[in-house]
Amino acid sequence: MAGDDTSPDRPTRRNSRKHERAGSRRGSEQSERTRRDYLKYSGAVLGGTLLAGCTGNSNGEAAETTTESETRTTTETATQTPEEDTSYSVSMAPVGEVTFDAPPESWIAYDGGYADMGVALGKCDSMTGIGGAGRYYTYYYDELPGVSIDRDTIENNQLSDAGMSKEIFYELDNEVHVMDPEMLKNWFGWKQEDVDEITNNVAPFVGNLNFRREDEWHNYRYYTLYEAFEKVAELFQEQDRYEAFETLHDNFIANIQRQLPTADERPNVLLVYAGSDRPEEFSPYRLNDKGTSKKQWNDLGVGDALAGTGIEGLSTTDRGKIDYETMLEIDPDVIMLRAHERKSATEFRETVLEFMRSHPVAKELSAVQNGRVYRGGYLFQGPIHNLFLTERGAKQLYPDVFGEVTGDAELFDRQRVADIVTGEF
Structure with missing residues (x-):
């Protein structure tokens, strides 16, 4: 399956059904109030009725006398407990x-x-x-x-x-x-x-x-x-x-970091984006910007392969790309490729990595020769995502310590995570 992302930093505006749905929304707005407008209106009517003292009911019974109404209102006011803010x-x-x-x-x-x-x-x-x-x-x-x-x-x-x-x-x-x-x-x-x-x-x-x-x-x-x-x-x-x-996160990260090799034994990583199964050009990311999408790589102690190269990371104003020739000049230890997150580790290796191995330039890269090209993680990750992606990254980078990325080893307690989400903690 081809990469599911259509742009490295924001989705393309998909236009199938756009005009149809927009027209439907305009019609809906013209024909009915929003839920919130309705609630505000209903609240105003109800409040007005109560302030008016309930002057009658649907059976046409006579209204309470002024004296009775005033007496009850005075009593209720005296005994009513103020609402807590x-x-x-x-x-x-x-x-x-x-x-x-x-x-x-x-x-x-x-x-x-x-x-x-x-x-x-x-x-x-x-x-x-x-x-x-x-x-x-x-x-x-x-x-x-x-x-x-x-x-x-x-x-x-x-x-x-x-x-x-x-x-x-x-x-x-x-x-x-x-x-x-x-x-x-x-x-x-x-x-x-x-x-x-x-x-x-x-x-x-x-x-x-x-x-x-x-x-x-x-x-x-x-x-x-x-x-x-x-x-x-x-x-x-x-x-x-x-x-x-x-607490779960801090303990998980601390446990992984205790097992990491020394700094001089850790690989440097080139993180790039390319949505094709047969990629030729790549949008680079910098690991040193501390964005949340790079959290696992920073926690896992890897070096940024682009450090000192003058190549800047992808941004709203910088849409520059690099090719295999530029990659070969850098020759990173590990290549992380985004936009393939709906593939399994095996599917990724059988498509993208196999293409690189047959490419006349890409096959010269050390990461390709050593089979160290992997899926690069999500652009947007939250706390649950991060646990899984950090576990996966640890296996990608340090298989001798944490097991192969295609293996079943679990580095954190799934049931504990589920218990927190469902409130059983």
């Missing part, structure tokens, strides 16, 4: 502080990393869609007893299908948008007034684009994977689950 705030760059009356009951993320955070916090059922389903990999959930995601809902409600238009935000009518609004402005042409409109009429944004750190427009704070995860836990008021994940 359950509001709370979450502060995350670039939006800043956002206040919620209660945890959101419906939400959508732009990318699979934030979607995975929501799943880790037990919010599978309230996720209404995603930015693009193609890069949200959910097959690892199959290894977690009792954890699943409704792929039909995710695939039927993709923001990218509607060209990231405001209409689909109105249609899905979520209570929070877990995404960075600056991404909408810099990737999809939104204006600040568009962000304000959706914030005021639908729901706020909470999120920070942190999978890489090479975009010039991102001139505000970045968050590590677990810093962002903690903010999402605050958003959903699931701090206990977050803390359980943090």
Whole structure:
């Protein structure tokens, strides 16, 4: 199967059904109120009735006398207990502080990393869609007893299908948008007034684009994977689950790092993107930018093969590519190739690696000759993804220590992860 990603850093706007669905949304908006508008309207009518003192009922019975009504109202007012204020705030760059009356009951993320955070916090059922389903990999959930995601809902409600238009935000009518609004402005042409409109009429944004750190427009704070995860836990008021994940993660990483070879015995890695089974050109990534998509490689202590070469990583403004001749000048110990995450390790070796072995230039690369070309992991990864990808990376890089990548060795407790997600911890 060819690479499922169509672009190395953002999905192409898929236009099949786009105009049909957009037309449907416009018709829907013209013919009915949104759920939130209806609730606000109903609340106003109900409140008005109560304030009016219930002047009558459907059976036409006489209204209570003024004296009786005033007496009961006075008594109720005297004995009524004030409602407890359950509001709370979450502060995350670039939006800043956002206040919620209660945890959101419906939400959508732009990318699979934030979607995975929501799943880790037990919010599978309230996720209404995603930015693009193609890069949200959910097959690892199959290894977690009792954890699943409704792929039909995710695939039927993709923001990218509607060209990231405001209409689909109105249609899905979520209570929070877990995404960075600056991404909408810099990737999809939104204006600040568009962000304000959706914030005021639908729901706020909470999120920070942190999978890489090479975009010039991102001139505000970045968050590590677990810093962002903690903010999402605050958003959903699931701090206990977050803390359980943090403990599991820290112990897992510490256990792996204790077993790593010394620094001078670790390989250097070239991380690139190419969606073809017969790749000729590659978009390079830099491991030194500390983006969340490189977390496992940094935790596993590898060197960046592009260090000192002058080659910059892929960004919004840098779309440069390298070929096999450039690779041969670098001759990395290991090549990690993104955009093949729906292949198994064996399928990848039988397609991409076999092509490289037959290529007149690629076959001269040490990594190709030694069979050290692997799948490079997700562009967007959350805490569950990261556990699996770190385990896989440890096997890819250090098979003598952790076992072959095609083997069945497990380096962390799947049941423990499932228990945290399902609340049994």
